[in-house]
Amino acid sequence: ELKLRNTTNAELGASAIEMKDNFSDSKILLINNDVVQTKNISNILSKLTTQIKVIANANELNDYPHYIPDLVIISCELGEEDPLRISVTLRSSAKFRDITLILQADEEDTPIVLKALELGINDYFTYPVDKNELLARIKTQLRKKHYQDNLRNDLELTINLSIKDGLTGIFNRHYFDTHIKQIVKKANDKKSSVCLLMCDIDNFKHVNDTYGHQAGDIVLKTIANALKNIFRVTDLIARYGGEEITVLLDDITIKDAIDIAERARKEIESIDFKIKSQQNSIKKTISIGIAEYRVGEPINSFIDRADKALYKAKETGRNKVVL
Ligand code: GH3
Ligand code: MG
Ligand code: MG
């Protein structure tokens, strides 16, 4: 039921609190070279958070490469620098695109304010500013930002859960099945070269049987992680089955695929796996079967050839790469 007329101030306040009323984790940046103004604004905003940073010009942001504020207040009087240009630059950068932008204007700055609002700035205020008005505006924006951040995080988490394997963090079988279809279609359309690596941990059962299933999990995780570091970000690494990991390499010659598979094999061989209950670390190896996609070939047959190559690697002694 929507009660518009009878809502008391107390009720309004309560619903605001439900949204977010603690802003101590919010980071606010002032881009302003006027010491009196920044002191005054910081003073007002210190009611909300202690995390207030002041810089005199936008370039100073480069001095803090890991700093990402939630909200930026950009002064209209920055001398050389154009506040609108700063706003657009921040918005269009991957790092700062989600931050809230507030313009601090003068009474006579109306044309800039209009332009800024058109360019996607979130809000503005005119200086000198009423303390309560400024607090109300900033709180509203920080609440909105908080809400959007949560929404985005939930969405990312959901997407992540549906395409990634929970134990290893690499892509899951479902994602692999979907992705290989696209890559093979591309290979057929553009005649680009695609290779598939089918990797399997050698004598993995022995780890489980000797040190327990949890130790096995750690070995599997470590190997998946090592593989992630070896291949390019564009290569698709997926958990195909229990301890089988596939790597789909797009736009690569078979020679390069063999080279990188060999590097992966050596890298795994060099790892000292730490097992909780054991004093000494243990060694593990992987075997890799490779297949190069043949134009027109069904996906099943492509995977099957990589599988057969893996089987041959196992049959002929393990810890090797076989084409
Ligand atoms: P091979 O060299 O022939 O591959 O020997 P292997 O022991 O690795 O082969 P096999 O396929 O017989 O055993 C694979 C084992 O991997 C069996 C299964 O219990 C174990 N396994 C599969 N998934 C997981 C997992 O998520 N965690 C752990 N700890 N073990 C797993
Ligand atoms: Mg002025
Ligand atoms: Mg195995």
Ligand code: MG
């Ligand atoms: Mg296996």
